[in-house]
């Protein structure tokens with residue numbers, strides 16, 4: 001009980017300190033102090049406490065009104081599409097969506113801080129990485145390739161890919177969000193290689209993609225929402241969609257990232273974080289020798305990438 005009281009006292013102290021720094025227009029200091037101290041305070045707490053007591057304390061503090069002027073935080077908190085991390089929010093992280101002209105000075109300054117956070121940079125790195133993987137997969141195959149993008153969002157990787165027509169034979173993208181798919185159609189309909197499936201991942205889970213084979217299968221920003229059982233099942237089925245020699249790439253936000261507590265409190269954005277061991281465990285149904293399962297991290301150490309290459313024979 002005393003411990004709980006102490007941690008509430010300490011939390012209020014941190015919120016007050018951050019508020020004070022922002023009042024003095026010390027935006028970087030106010031943001032980094034909040035993120036790092038929230039992380040420190042919540043590391044050993046049960047998830048249920050973070051999602052209730054800690055979140056309530058944060059949102060009741062005057063600091064919440066300040067941070068909710070920041071467009072990424074506000075979008076995640078309000079969840080206009082019913083969940084955090086929709087493709088519109090991701091566009092903010094990519095720097096492709098401008099903040100509203102009516103934004104306050106404080107909101108704009110905090111937006112600058114959030115946009116440069118490690119996790120935001122990791123999301124930008126991810127989209128460029130996928131574009132470069134498409135290029136290298138087509139180079140390796142020495143021909144135009146077939147690709148399956150699961151939970152494709154706005155398919156922004158296509159914008160970062162040079163001369164897509166010479167690299168892609170078929171690009172099948174699946175997303176449950178009709179508005180995302182409309183945006184993809186509006187931007188990329190001139191590409192004859194594009195096939196859009198307006199479906200949730202149940203389409204995959206119900207084996208509706210059976211018999212289709214791809215050189216590259218990837219899914220960015222999805223597995224962090226899937227529980228282990230569904231994630232494993234997806235991996236097993238998607239592996240079946242690889243051509244011999246094909247590659248599957250699955251990123252997942254890493255356990256222990258410092259932005260986690262800020263996201264879970266002020267943004268009400270909960271992800272399922274995983275590390276390398278967790279990713280290997282998800283692969284159990286594939287029955288692959290461990291050396292066939294490759295793992296790497298981005299330079300920001302925010303996302304772990306699972307890479308599986310299907311043997312040629």
Ligand SMILES: C[S@@+](CC[C@H](N)C(=O)[O-])C[C@H]1O[C@@H](n2cnc3c(N)ncnc32)[C@H](O)[C@@H]1O
Pocket residue numbers: 085086087090150151152153154155156174175176177180199200201202219220221222225
């Ligand atoms: C974080 S966004 C990532 C979008 C895109 N892949 C990217 O990296 O920019 C997550 C996407 O997953 C989609 N999504 C979430 N759950 C899904 C499900 N069960 N079935 C299909 N799509 C889903 C959402 O509609 C959204 O477009």
